[in-house]
Amino acid sequence: MPEVITTELNMLEQVDLKPYNTFGLSAFARYFCSVTSVNDLQRALAFAKEIDLPVFILGGGSNILLREDFPGLVIRIALEGIVSHPQDDGSVIVTAASGENWHGFVEYCLHNGFYGLENLALIPGSVGAAPIQNIGAYGVEVKDSITELQLLDCDSMSIEVMTAEQCDFGYRDSIFKNELKGRKIVLSVSFRLHTTPDVNLVYGALAQALAQTTDSPRPQDVFDAVCQIRRSKLPDPKILGNAGSFFKNPVISVMQYEKVLQLFPTIPSFPVDQRTVQKKYNEAVDAVKIPAAWLIEQAGWKGKTLGGATVYHLQPLVLVNSGNASADEIVALAGQVMESVKAQFEIVLEPEVQWIPAK
Ligand code: EPU
Numbered sequence: 208m209p210e211v212i213t214t215e216l217n218m219l220e221q222v223d224l225k226p227y228n229t230f231g232l233s234a235f236a237r238y239f240c241s242v243t244s245v246n247d248l249q250r251a252l253a254f255a256k257e258i259d260l261p262v263f264i265l266g267g268g269s270n271i272l273l274r275e276d277f278p279g280l281v282i283r284i285a286l287e288g289i290v291s292h293p294q295d296d297g298s299v300i301v302t303a304a305s306g307e308n309w310h311g312f313v314e315y316c317l318h319n320g321f322y323g324l325e326n327l328a329l330i331p332g333s334v335g336a337a338p339i340q341n342i343g344a345y346g347v348e349v350k351d352s353i354t355e356l357q358l359l360d361c362d363s364m365s366i367e368v369m370t371a372e373q374c375d376f377g378y379r380d381s382i383f384k385n386e387l388k389g390r391k392i393v394l395s396v397s398f399r400l401h402t403t404p405d406v407n408l409v410y411g412a413l414a415q416a417l418a419q420t421t422d423s424p425r426p427q428d429v430f431d432a433v434c435q436i437r438r439s440k441l442p443d444p445k446i447l448g449n450a451g452s453f454f455k456n457p458v459i460s461v462m463q464y465e466k467v468l469q470l471f472p473t474i475p476s477f478p479v480d481q482r483t484v485q486k487k488y489n490e491a492v493d494a495v496k497i498p499a500a501w502l503i504e505q506a507g508w509k510g511k512t513l514g515g516a517t518v519y520h521l522q523p524l525v526l527v528n529s530g531n532a533s534a535d536e537i538v539a540l541a542g543q544v545m546e547s548v549k550a551q552f553e554i555v556l557e558p559e560v561q562w563i564p565a566k
Pocket residue numbers: 343344345346412441450451452453454455456475498499500501502504521522523524559
């Protein structure tokens with residue numbers, strides 16, 4: 208049992224993070240505490256500052272690869288609470304604390320008649336992690352509904368508000384992965400949702416699945432279909448450790464795409480938003496998004512195992528801990544996948560999962 212060294216903050220020493228990351232990797236935190244109030248969070252940060260410890264903020268642990276023990280303080284955000292404010296225009300602003308479970312929040316909204324997040328059902332992780340990488344699935348990204356974030360500034364320890372525009376959201380990207388990395392902590396997130404049923408069926412596979420059961424799908428139908436599709440191809444981390452998509456879908460210029468198309472005429476492509484393209488190329492370029500799953504499958508990796516790590520046989524974008532994998536084995540498998548995709552297609556895959564420490 209880790210020793211409790213301050214009763215007030217429940218600061219623990221030498222804690223195995225295995226239960227706190229969905230890959231199920233063992234790595235020890237020098238110090239660890241869970242915070243349920245902003246005040247506790249401020250005190251935990253002050254503790255780290257005083258003895259000059261690095262800090263890692265942990266949400267649901269569903270998008271991280273813990274490569275080694277962490278020599279500093281891991282703060283697990285356990286802030287809870289959801290409030291809603293109906294607006295004159297018929298919409299509702301719903302604010303959720305960052306420690307709320309994402310899927311639980313999506314369910315809460317649906318049950319209360321607040322619509323717009325159904326396509327994002329069953330994404331593992333916490334509300335606070337959602338804006339960091341702008342989670343997205345089945346044609347919807349969380350940035351589409353976010354109005355603002357409430358944050359704690361790690362230097363001044365003051366509470367701030369940032370609007371969605373200031374967050375510079377892109378495909379699996381935001382200012383919190385770039386300029387503001389490690390400088391702000393999300394306390395709560397506000398969303399503008401609809402109070403009249405409104406469904407988003409732009410994603411082909413989702414529309415097709417729903418067409419088989421109903422002519423006029425309701426938000427509940429979309430939620431059910433998304434859960435069903437996800438359960439059919441994404442492994443449940445409680446059963447098979449994983450961190451969802453391990454790689455991002457690469458964005459390449461249309462010029463490059465046309466070259467690859469000549470050699471591989473069946474390569475699929477999807478549209479990509481302009482902000483993401485602008486960030487990548489620093490200018491307006493015609494570009495497309497290529498499904499990494501397709502590239503990995505073509506490169507022959509579907510279902511392949513290296514030690515305890517496997518490229519998931521139903522969705523090769525996901526690497527799984529198939530048998531007591533070490534972080535090194537997952538890293539080695541990812542490296543080999545990246546190398547062979549590069550060799551075959553001249554396309555560079557980028558991990559979507561956050562490596563700790565970074566490479
Ligand atoms: N594909 C294959 N082989 C496969 C599976 C997929 O070639 O075995 C190709 C097909 O061309 C298919 C395309 O990949 O049409 C897209 O597949 P899918 O709908 O499963 O989505 P994805 O692009 O692979 C992204 C997100 C997922 C999200 C789904 C659904 C990223 C990195 N991943 O995956 O997000 O659930 O779309 O919208 O953008 C996550 O981020 O953890 C995650 C699971």
